[in-house]
Each structure stands twice: as structure tokens, then as C-alpha cells.
Amino acid sequence: MTLLTGWGRTAPTVARVARPRSSEEVAELVRRASERGVVPRGLGRAYGDAAQNAGGLVLDCTGLTTWSLDESTGLVTAGAGISLHDLMTALVSKGWFVPVTPGTRHVTVGGAVAADVHGKNHHVDSSFGAHVRSLTLVTADGGSRTVTPADELFWATVGGMGLTGVIVEAVFQCVPIETSRVRVDVERTRDLDHTLETMTATDDRYRYTVAWIDLLASGARLGRSVLTRGDHASRAELPRGTEPLAFAPRTRLKAPPWAPNGLLNPLTVRAFNEAWYRKSRPATGLIQEIGPFFHPLDFVEGWNRVYGSNGFVQYQFVVPFGQEATLRRIVSRLSAEGVVSFLTVLKRFGPGTPGMLSFPMPGWTLALDIPAGRVGLARLLREFDEWVMEAGGRLYLAKDSRMSAQALATMYPRLDEWRKIRDEADQGGVFRSDLARRLAL
């Protein structure tokens, strides 16, 4: 029996963990599941309880690591348990890059599909599911089924948080790259309006864009941001003598195994934010490696421990274009309350996928992390939930660890459609997670 939490290290529960090495072993474990059910788990990067199953079975899928690349087309066939980190390590030197990468490379392919993850290229390339050609699932009866974007079950699985079957393999399209570097422009904005204007006006010139917001800045500087935007660099743009496809990301720091609660407080976070803002000098044409550009937090191993034993919650919402007032309202409130968020990230989303529980939709998404011990946090976030709902927005299930079942039903209008397909695929309710119980999925 193992005590499991998500990346936010909150709400631990106990489950039996098995680590299958093949889809046959997955099928055998699913067939033998108890009434407490089964849920697959990857590298545990979902912040909440998505890959926990109290009293039941959790399948650690990180043993499913076979993969192959069709070098002529860039189609990759990957076991669900291989991480984007391992894939990049293998693919980049061959001139291919994953179609979408979230803020960490340490997620599995299965997790990327189940959460339909997005990255800095969402406004151009949509989310991970948009690049998947087929999925092989171990179904509730222990059988095997391959689905494509023509199948309803495919779109119930993309963003379906592992509740429609165990993804054992995915085929997806990678993108060709000339170099392993990114040509980056850095810009600082004065305030939130300036940030939104700049992103609206010029995001489409770049494949990858993101804004980091200084939430502790207030008054006239409220919402001041650092915009980091870039494209894969061409060979001609690299300095002479650079190995064009070199990829050797390093973890340079390791977070201590424990940290006191309250280490991240308004004082330390304000200092960090100020330093970050100043350090990010405007520049154009910077040549950066993949690691620092896409995955700055992977630089510190186990950074989630910095929040202490109380853990932290991620709050990520999206509101449609035209609902900027809600975004402004939430940012002002966060600033007024002095909410400590280490890294607050704003991103402009493009079109979503047909995934019924997929998070992204055209609009603005803001992600922040907050120490869980903060007094009054539950009430504050419930209030934000209301505002997000009124604006027609939603929260991201891979980040959520505290929303209510009622809110979920309002935010995801296609929930019943998803349930119908899930119920057909899993009549006995074999696939269960703590998230599914909490949100009555």
C-alpha cells in the first residue's frame, strides 16, 4: 500500500500500486480489479488527485516505454509511459520535436493525452490531442481497442483524465526542427492592459508565447508582465561552431527534501518577482536552449517541495475572448489580497480540440500556484469559480484539487455526453480516481 498525492502534495490517499511492463500485464491487472477500481498514473505531475485511487489500484504506467519514429514522416508511436523528456532526448538529435510540451518535460505521453496538455504554442497548434492519430486503450473488460479521431471514444479519452480506459500507446505527429535552439524575444509590459494588447497584436508572429505576470505589483503596475516569445531557430541563426541538434538538459538544483511551511511568503515571493522582472531585460533574437525556454522549472528538481508539508494548489482557468473583465477582476483581487503566487503565467489560447473534457478554448488562461495553508483560500477560490463560470470559462482538471462537482458540470457543458460514452466503454465502473469521486464524474 502506498500513500499517493499529486504534484501539489495535498490530500494524500492510500492505494495499491502495480507497475505493468506491457499492455498484456495492464489487461491482466484491469481484469482482476477490485470494486475500488483502477486508474493509470504517469509521472504524477497532475497537481491534484487525478492519478490517485483511494483503496483501489493505481497503475504506474512508466514501465510502458517502447517507442519508434518514422523518420520520413515524423510519426511517433510511443508507449504511454515514456516521458516527453526521454522522447526529446531521442528525437531532437534526429531533427524532430514533440508537437506540444507543457511547462515540464517530465510528463508521460499517456498523461499528455489524458489531460490534453497545452503549451506555449497553443494559439497556433492547439493542444496535444490535436496531433494524435490513434490511441490504443486497454478497456474495462481487459480487452484492447484502437481508436482514431473519427471515434467518439477517442475524444472522450483526450482530456478524459484516464477514466475511459488505460492508454497504452499513442501515435502522434512530431514537428521537424533544424536546430535544438529557440530564437527568443523578451519584452516587458507596463500593466495588464498593455500585456493583453501586446499579446493580441503580435502573438501570431511567434509559434511559442507566454507571459509571466508579477501578481504582487499593484496600482498602476498591476499586471505588469514579461513576455517571452520565440520560434525554433534555423541553422543560419546559430553562432558558428554550435552543434545544431545538441540536447542535453541538466537539472542544476535540487530542492531540499523538506522546507518549512511559509518559506514562500509575500516577502520572499515579492523579492523573487522583482528580481525576475528586472532580470528579464528586453531583448530580441536571443538564442536559447529548449530546457530554459520551455521548461524553466525543470531546472530545480522537486520544486514542489519548496511549499512545505502543507503543499500548494494550482489555480488555472480560461475565460473566452471578450471576457477580459473577469481576468482583470481576478488579477486585481489577487493583487489586493496579496496572494503569494510564485509563478503566474498568462497565455492566449487558440482553438481547442473536440475533447469533451478538454480544457483549452479560445481565450485567456491564467495559471497560478498558491500555498495550501493560506487562510481564506478556499473561499477566495470559490468566488473566482463563480466569476469564471459567469464568464463562460472553466478550470483545468489536471491542475484542479478543490473545485466542486456542481462547478464542473457548469464549466464543462459536454459532461453528460462524455459520461454517456464513458458509461458505454466502462459499464462496471472499473476506472475510478479520487478526482472522479470528488467531482462525481
Place this chain on the structure above:
Amino acid sequence: MKNALGSVDTVLLLGGRSEIGLAIVERLVRDGARKVVLASRDPGETPPVIGAAEVHLLEFDASAPETHGEVVEAAAKLVGDLDVIIPAFGVLGSQEAYDADPVAAARAVAVNYGGHVSMGLFAARRLREQGHGTLVVLSSVAGIRVRRANFVYGSAKAGLDGFAQGLGDAVHGSGARVMVVRPGFVVGRMTKGMSPAPLSSTPGQVADAVVAGLRSGAEVVWVPGALRAMFAVMRVLPRAVWRRMPR
């Protein structure tokens, strides 16, 4: 399921008329609990719980341990996983009455201690199977050092406190948790007509402390907190002094 910020979804209250128990349930519902099961001797007299999406009533006899397992299972059948289980039944009774009627004393102890043992074990079994959930045990400072003035009641609470600590250690690592609550004198229906002792509290204050303890994952909660220091001293007072405690 308990969420990241300590809000729960389902609550089982045993002793559905207990003031402290209901005050806890009220707060949990305010914090987002949707489903409540109230089990009591006479479900017809159970007061309403405002705001819960579902309230279920069950019949429950604290003095019949052979039925306790069924009550827990029935509650789980109604609402699914039980996030918080609160056995809040018990009788106070006066020491004089117990002196006069030893059989009544034995019966009271059977409920105050024995009833909680069977209920606690059945509840813990369920929570272990679920792999999560908290059993709230309402102990009392009366059991931390038993006083002459109410030693029948105090001795049952002493037994209960020891049982709850042992149970908490036994389920450690299973996902289930046991939280021991040690209020002082609680001003309420149960203590009507008695004059409050120092550091007394109201059922609402006890409930606030319980909810805060559930959030933080506390193993022991003293209400008010100052009683912890006070009893560190009380515990080591010489017997000759303790014996003279007026009440």
C-alpha cells in the same frame, strides 16, 4: 473525497442530536459537504441540516454494538465513501446518581466507552478499505486525569482517549486517520444546570476547532488550546492535591 483545502463531501454523524456533532456537520456543509447521514435513536426527532444537497436519516442504537457495523455500511451505501465519521453519542450523568445506581453507571460506561469501541473499529475498517477518511473521536479532558467529582464518566473518557490513540496508530499508513478531540467543559444541553468550569467552550467553538483540525490533519485537538498546557500541569499534580479538586 477531501479536497486539497480540507473540504469534504460526505459526513456520517452518529448521535444525530448531539449539539457538538450537529455544529460540526453544519460547518462542514458550509465548507462544501454535499451529503450528510444522521444516525440516531429516533431519526424522527433529528433537526434539519441547512444547505446540504442530501440528508439521510438512519436509526441507530449506541447501546447495541452488534448493529454498529450495519449502520456504517448502510451509510456508505447511501452516500458512497465516508469522508468524515463522527460518533457523537454519549451520556454524562451525575456521579451521585451513579453512586446510587451502579447498574446505571455500568450501562453509561458501556455506551460512553464500549459503544465507541465497536463503532470506532467498524468505522476504521470502512475507512481503511476506502484508503482515506477521518474518524473524529470526541474525548474529553475529564479522561486525561480522572477526577473524584465525575470518575465514572471520566474513566470511560480515559478509556476512550486511550482507545482512540491506539486506533490512530493502528491505522497509520492506511490512508485512514483518527482525530482525538479533547474539549473542556462544554456549555450546552448536556451540561444544563451545571456551572461552567474555567476554560469552558460552546459546541460551536468545539466544532470550529474540529473543522480546523480536519483541515490541518491534526491528530489531537484541545478546545480551547490553552487546556493542553493546563493539563500538562494537572497530570503531574500530587494525588493529595488532585483529590481536593472541588469538581
